[in-house]
Amino acid sequence: MEQPVLEGSMAGRWFGSCCSYRTLKAWLPILSWLPHYSLSWLQMDLVAGLTVGLTTVPQALAYAEVAGLPVQYGLYSAFMGGLVYTFLGTSKDVTLGPTAIMSLLCASVVGGQPGRAVLLSLLCGAVQVALALLRLGFLLDFISFPVIKGFTCSAANLLGLRSVPQKFYLEVYYTFYQLPEARLGDVLLGLLCLALLLMFLWMKNTLGPQTAHGPWRATVARRVVYGAATVRNALVVVVASCLAASCDASGFHIFTITGKTAQGLPAFAPPPTSETSPNGTVVSFGEIVAGFGGGLAVIPFMGLLESIAIAKAFASQNNYRVDANQELLAIGLTNMMGSFVSAYPVTGSFGRTAVNSQTGVCTPAGGIVNSAIVLLSLAFLMPAFYYIPKASLAAVIICAVAPMVDYRLVANMWRIRKLDLLPFSVTFLLSFWEVQYGIIGGAAVSGVMLLHNVARPTLKVTDHGVLLVEVGSGLSFPATEHLSQVLHRRALLASPPRSVVLDLCHVNTVDYTVVQELRDLLEQFRLRGASLLFARVQPSVLEVLLTADLPGLKHTDDLAAALQVQFDDTSTADVLE
Incomplete structure (x- = not known):
């Protein structure tokens, strides 16, 4: 009872x-x-959110162009992250929204179809939430740093031209093929915007440290320059838009402008699960998902990798910790909820996160201010976006993605470990064909290299009268054949057969296959009149070996004693012969 x-x-x-x-x-x-929130925090979060918001709006418009979508979809994708991350995020600095990499991946998968891009956001978010709930964030550790850098370096080759195929070799061909069609006004304006952005960036980087007791005029001037350089994207786009509007009013249509965009907030509705092709055929949900192909696996993983890498970097810089699985949940729910407001997949933005951190944000609440700026732009400023020149957006994209090309990386890898250039090169080259193939190919090469290390652990063999074999790393079932071959070649096939001390001090676990192989080796040594002795066995491994009841098992915690025992046994056997 x-x-x-x-x-x-x-x-x-x-x-x-x-x-x-x-x-x-x-x-x-x-x-x-939230219970400790203060007025001083509110002031800093307002300033940071406003600054990031002024950076987000022009970048979101530009990244929508990269994704091959109407520019308003960039803003649709830019506000949900701040709202969700405020409640679920563990980093005070991270800002979620459209990025160059995610936009490029989206373009390669959905081909500029808004309905599919929104559905892709829902599915990617579902994958990310499932990984978070199952605590599978460790899977991201299998994507190596060379693979990530190989992809980001290749992604920085975005050219942003209209009607240009996504494959790199075709981009190169059509870029030169379409050069005569380039409008002189667009070229000059793009170069001017690019020069202004670089000038602002140079000014920000060359600002000296702020002095506590300097003249007030110098302090004010420094803050003005720093503020202008921080929101340089917005300033350049506004100036270019005013120039384009003035030329258009005067009858000089010399710039390619954004044109009419949908005004107002997006409707809150689930993403479409089917679509009608131009010839009237209904494309089902299953056919759409099949069309996503490998992108449905690559995009969620790249989004998580980018966001968590950024979160960890700024957490280390600002002396706090982040929860990787909670970050997965935050970005996954952002993408799922974003799909109900016509957003395409988003992730953490390094540039906007850096701005957020540098302006002194105190909590994730700064994202609410950022989202408010984007929502106000959607509600009231969309008509003003009519005159934004596409050349200015292209300049914003170039300045955003150019820092992703790290020319020193190849030299460092060559100097530190040349073999890491292999997954980097595979990812870099295949990404020029199809970006998802680059990531999958690089990850596969990294996986093969990892498996090779598991299957071929370092075995250091030295002669002390008897052979000492030191296993340099873990010992699992793929390595059993390698260990057996080395012992047979160096000891059992010698004339006469030699005794061996197997040093297992670096082995923390063994599986059933390893135990069976050790049982067979003990028998082989016995039949050939030699012995196999285990030295410095970890307690967890020893417990498994004792439980397996291996016949003839001998072990000792002292390596010198093991060598002496084996040497004495060998000497005795020689005398008896």
Whole structure:
């Protein structure tokens, strides 16, 4: 009669722990900092959010062009991240929104079809949320740094031309083929915008440190220059738009402008699960998903990699920690909810996160201000975007993606470990064909290299009268054949057969296959009149070996004693012969 009461109490304790305030804070990090929120934090978050918002709007418009979508979709994708991340994010600095890499991936998968881009956001978000709930964030560790850098370097080759195929070799061909069609006004304006952006960036980088007791005029001038350089994208786009509007009013249509865009906030509705082709054929949900191909796996992983890498970098810089699985949940829910407001997949932005951090943001609440700026732009400023020259957006894109090309990286890899150039090169070259193939190919090469290290652990063999074989890393089932071959070649096939001390000090775990191979080796050594002794066996490994009850198992914690025992046994055997 008491058993049901016991079960009920255990269930009650489990339910209580799941619904405790501590668990709630783990799932809603806002509860950790909101009770301590202060007026000084509010002031800093307002300034940071406003600054980031002025950076977000022109970049979002430009990245929508990269994705092959109407420019308003960039703004649709830019506001949900700030709202969701405020409640779920564990980094005070990270800003979620459209980025160059995600826009490029989206363009390669959906081919500029808005409906498919929105559906892709929902599916990517679902994959990311599933990874978070299953605590599978460790899978991201299998994408190596050379693969990430190989992809980002190739992504920086965006040219942003209209009606140009996505494959790199075709981009190169059509770029030169269409040069005579380039409009002189667009070329000059693009170069001018690019020069202004570089000038602002140079001014910001050459600002000296702020002095505490300097003249007030110098302090004001420094803040003006710093502020203008920080929102340089917005300033350049506004100036270029005013120039384009003036020329258009005077009857000189010399610039390619954005044109009419949809005004107002997007409708809150689920993404379309089917579509009608131009010839009237209905394309089903399954056919759309099949059309996404490998992009449905690549895009969620790249989004997570980019966002978590940024979060960890700024957490280390500003002395706090982030929860990787909680970050997965935040970005996944952002993409899922974003799909209901016509957003395409987003991730963390390094540039805007840097701006957020440098302007002194104190909590993720700065994202609310950023989102408010984007929403106000959608509600009231869309008619003003009519005159934004596409050349100015192209200049914004170039300045955003150019820093991703790290020319020193190849030299560093060559100097530190040349083999890492292999996955880097595979990713870099294949990304020029199809970006998802580049990531998959690079990850596959990294995986093969990793598996090779597992299957071929370092075995250091030295002669001390008897052979000492030191296993330099872990010992798992792929490595058993390699270990067996080395022992057979160096000891069992020698004339006469030699005894061996197997040093397992670096081995922390063994599996059933390894145990069976060791059982066979012990028998082979016995049949050939030699012995195999295990030295410095870790307690966890020794427990497995003792449980397996290996016949003839001998072990010792002292390496010198093991060598002496084997040497004495060998000497005795020689005398007897």
